[in-house]
Amino acid sequence: MTFKESNQDRSGKTLSAGYISFGHPSVMLKLDSGESVEIDKGVIDLIKLMNSIPGIETKGSCQGEDPNYGYVQFMPGDIEGKTHASIYFMYHILKNMHGAWVKHRYVMAEHEKSTGAEHPDAYKFKFTTELGNGYVLKWSPYTYPAVLAAAQMAAEETKRDT
Numbered sequence: 001m002t003f004k005e006s007n008q009d010r011s012g013k014t015l016s017a018g019y020i021s022f023g024h025p026s027v028m029l030k031l032d033s034g035e036s037v038e039i040d041k042g043v044i045d046l047i048k049l050m051n052s053i054p055g056i057e058t059k060g061s062c063q064g065e066d067p068n069y070g071y072v073q074f075m076p077g078d079i080e081g082k083t084h085a086s087i088y089f090m091y092h093i094l095k096n097m098h099g100a101w102v103k104h105r106y107v108m109a110e111h112e113k114s115t116g117a118e119h120p121d122a123y124k125f126k127f128t129t130e131l132g133n134g135y136v137l138k139w140s141p142y143t144y145p146a147v148l149a150a151a152q153m154a155a156e157e158t159k160r161d162t
Helices: 041-051 085-115 141-161
Strands: 002-005 014-016 019-021 026-030 036-040 056-062 070-076 127-132 134-139
Touching (some): 026 041, 036 041, 036 056, 041 141, 070 085, 085 141
Antiparallel strands (some): 002 026, 026 036, 056 070, 127 134
């Protein structure tokens, strides 16, 4: 895959070819299929990672910005014998995000014990999934580093298991 910087400056919300831009800096990403798609710069690593897994195709994404969630929508790909990869990826990312959530809760509890006050980030850790038209992962911008780390582990485990 290759990508190049988009030199188009955006401001505000725009609608183009079914995609909504919230004015985030973006890059063009060329997929293995030959299709070029515009991706928010803040999620390019996640999108490249997910599209590197045989059997997964991302369909839409946004890096998010407080208070709006970031998200990535993905579907099973058409690769024979690999269409179940999306299920394995969901399992592995949920497992890995659970570990990140436990660590977050521990850090928040330790802060409260030591200061007697709730940490300002106590309720910022958000990660959800949706089923419907494929799968959608959503996260608060605060948790994106944990999402990316969980996705990297999930990608390795998915490639191993499929």
